[in-house]
Amino acid sequence: MSTNLTLIVTASTLIGCGVYLVLERSLTRVLVGLLVMGNGINLLFLIAGGRAGNAPIEGTTPPSTMSDPLPQALVLTAIVIALGTTAFLLAMAHRSWQLNSNDDVQDDVEDASIRRLAAADEASDSHDLATGGGDDDPRVEEEA
Amino acid sequence: MSSSMSLLVPLPVILPLLGAGAALMLSGRPRAQRLVSFSVLIGVVTVAAVLLVRADRRGVQVAWLGAWTPPLGISLVADRLSALMLLVSAVVTLVVFAYSVGQNMTGDESEAPVSIYHPTFLVLVAGVSNAFLAGDLFNLFVSFEMLLFASYVLLTLGGTATRIRAGTIYVVVNMLSSSLFLISIAAVYAATGSLNLAQLAERIEGLPDAVSLTLQLLLLVTFSVKAALFPLSLWLPDSYPTAPAPVTAVFAGLLTKVGVYAILRMQTLLFPDSPLTDLLLWAALITMVIGILGAIAQSDIKRMLSFTLVSHIGYMIFGIGLATQAGISGAVFYVAHHITIQTALFLVVGLVERRAGSTALLRLGGLARLAPVLGILFFVPAMNLAGIPPMSGFLGKVGLLQAGLDVGTPLSVTLVVGGVVTSLLTLYAVAKTWTIAFWRTPEQAHETAQALPNPGEKADTQHPSVAMVGHRGHVHVGGTAYAPLDLEEARRVRDDDEPDRDLYQLLRDDKLPDSLPPSMVLPTAALVAFSLVFTLVAGPLFDYTDRTAEDLVRRSPYLDAVLDGGRR
Structure with missing residues (x-):
């Protein structure tokens, strides 16, 4: 099985940057870090799905050239969950700013x-x- | 296996989710909302009980969702382990819910808006049920996210400064562990091409050792964060005590146990010949000892209980790490026992807070005379937690220790010793709490607080704590160490004008509620009674957990039920 090197390098860079940002004090930066990391992880799923193919729609694409649809479904779920988490963390950062006039992780x-x-x-x-x-x-x- | 019965399997997830939607729509009508929530939770208890009997008599129950041809769809699996966890957690959530409704009805908890509380609580229940039933890794991830999201909201109810501070750490830690879980899932899928647990069990055996070890480590770290296994447990004692009492109770009872369940499922089903059992045993030992040492140092009952929670997770991991049938059986029994006992204790502490206005040991005293019922309600589960014979805590520990001695390696014997020491130290921690909070008189407590040095006289602005620091910053009064934070509280107590009074002052000024509302005491008493039932039915229950452990070790009941469904 051949793997796309560009995807791997991009994913690892994103995850590395994410980890760096998560280590910051400000909750907003932590949030950005988690999002960047999340995008890197989503790329990991694409790598896990094997070689790229055509749209996995039955009737339009012969099964042999289809790409694996399952990782894409998983990524979709992960994106939705990340959206909710982002909203919640932003609200918490805002509340923290209201209370302490900063959003540092205490x-x-x-x-x-x-x-x-x-x-x-x-x-x-x-x-x-x-x-x-x-x-x-x-x-x-x-x-x- | 009749297909009509497998329709029952998704109900513990679907019912609370529907109920959450209904409760949200009924947010303007508290009475209807309560009715919906109660009927849903009672429904879940009933379904879980039926599932338990079915899983025990007829074997593993499997439901395939989404109308795909198995094994493509989402599978929910109820075997003996899932069904037992489901039943115990359903009973506990019902009781906690009754308690929180009692707290609301008395108009006490203005900080928890009912309209948000009910739906969120039901989503939490759905997430917990889904985690116990999930038949594939991604569904497990989704259920973790469900219960975590509900827990984020419940933990930060009201958005006060302390809850936001604790919530920030909790949310970030859990998001990190979720990210790690996603990475593990991607790795598992890349290695095996499947996420169904039963298929994984077959395919992981064929993987090279290095790959399967990597996957196992990834999953183990992820679940250890959820289960609060040392050194990944540090977030727990800091975040749990700040939430309202019923929320802390249900978190303490259920959320960490979901992590323990996931570790147990993974170790037995996916990695039965695990090379990492020694690592688990070490982690269990350190968790037990460090956790209980932390508990001893605490001067607030809620924090003390959070540390005992971490400590006793070690017992369950001990059983799982032994990887023998007796060890797993003991671990399952201990999980069931510990869910009820830890929840009951946190509910009692909620009652203490309500009756005496605080859970800081420095301010409490004489509760046994003031509220004898409260004394009994605390004493029984506390002794049960410490493992006093003949209660279920003792039986669970004996089961685990025997299993450890049967294995007989130096490491397992060390763990047996560690388990005994932890049990004794637990007894010390809860007995200390009992003596200070329930036994001494409020006058003594007040005099102790008065006797503490006056900050105004001694305070050195550069090093405010130097003048009064005894041993590592703790002040020793009557053989008990108090942390600096509690000293600040004590100073406030000394000042008669401050609104923060200790129990003595509150009693003197007659500012306490005369009695506890029965709507809160009755659920607590019911849960304490339920925990004692474990003692009465310990024989049959141990038979059941033995059968569970046999299933888990053999693996074939689970695999056959899921994979045959797939081949049909």
């Missing part, structure tokens, strides 16, 4: 608190805990 609460701890608490203070609490232990303060 940090996970846990991630943020762990990073704060790392910044404030450079050395591990399990030593304090093991020796019965440091001077910042509220119980000690109460007794004092």
Whole structure:
């Protein structure tokens, strides 16, 4: 089976660009990244369908020269789903902009608190805990 | 196989979809909308029960849709595994729906517009049912998209700041996993020329090892994101707790289990001689341990439960990774048990939030005296989750651990140990919650909050948390660690003018509802009772899951039913 090299290169470029954009902070760029990636994936389906042929309509094209219609149907479904997702993500980006006047993807609460701890608490203070609490232990303060 | 009965198979998908349309049209008439939604959900439960009996007695039920000559059309397949998942999920969604209607009727949930809630919930049910019944990979993808879309809407209901923040992460992560799923589907189609699971099962055997390993890894990563398997689980504890209680409950019960189901189906049907079982076992071990360690560190009940959810996914993957009949049987039993128990716990936490105004442990106390029924409703499923004999959580874990010991490799024995440790740590996590939220008095809780250092006196503007940081930023009071965020809450509690009060202040000012609405308590109690039924019928249920596992390991019942239908 021979494969179309142009399609493969295009698809991989699109997916690569998409991944790069998804790594951005702004939700709009993430969305553009997902869309670019989605287009690359749709090309993958065309590659998966084998060699290109004529329109797969019975009666007008002899079956031997037809292209495989199934991947095209799958791509169509994927496009429709991508449309809905795009609308939803745009609405979310807009809402985020209303609330925060930006559409940055915000940090996970846990991630943020762990990073704060790392910044404030450079050395591990399990030593304090093991020796019965440091001077910042509220119980000690109460007794004092 | 009678063709009239196979007409039943698509009903769990079609009924909720039709109901969603009807509910959307009836959005101005809440009573009619409720009637439609309830009759649809009861209908799904009935159909699922009939399918379960049929699949058990008569074998696999197959329906070919679209009037194509099989095997060209879309197939929906109900075997023993699908039927059991379908029935349990249908019962759970019915109960959760009753709960959310109860919440709405009391005029409490102004943030969830009824007109959107009902149709979206029904689409979610349709998506979940379709995922359990899907007989080909692309249909599975479409059902994932259905349930994900519904979940996007439900998670961001009302569009508040916290829900948008959590929703952004949830949506992006799931879109990425959907993209990965599409790539996997394209790869599978390119390699085999089919997407029907039964045909794939035959064709993948003929592929070179490298190709089939690639396909398996692609699918496994995709489904692991859905199932929240570590390290692909990090999105879950952050996004689930922000949604309204019934939404979190149904997500926790069902959505991750759909991912687990997909992994189970794929491992048994498509890749029976999988070289990746060791990888699954490692992932299961790490998921169990990391998840439960996360749960212990939490000081909010909802977050704590989200982490136990991740942790207990590890048990199911443990059973699947063993790839023996006993392991799979234990995993199926555990999935059924865990769907009900996790949903019940989240519903109870919703009740706690309503009764006491918060789910932060720092603010709670004395719930056992304040609302004894609530205490019982929390205690029973919590102990069941931890695996206290003789409840179903214990039986499920024993089944899995025995299966692990039977295999007897060093890795499986390690997992058995990990499972026992996780079970004990779960007990610790829920017992801690019980002691703090239900057992101490509200006065004690209030005094604890008062005893926390005053930010005004100590605050260093550069490092506001240094002065009061105990161990890694947590403040230790009475042996319990509180996260910095909760401290901020506590400070608000200390200020009598702030609207955010803790339980003691709310009680003092008499600002709490006197009792919980029966329309919310009854569904919760029903679900807790349903989870106890698993204990009572554990014998027959284990027989059933054994038969399920036998089918899955043999593969021939599924393949024969689908492919014979195709050859007819």
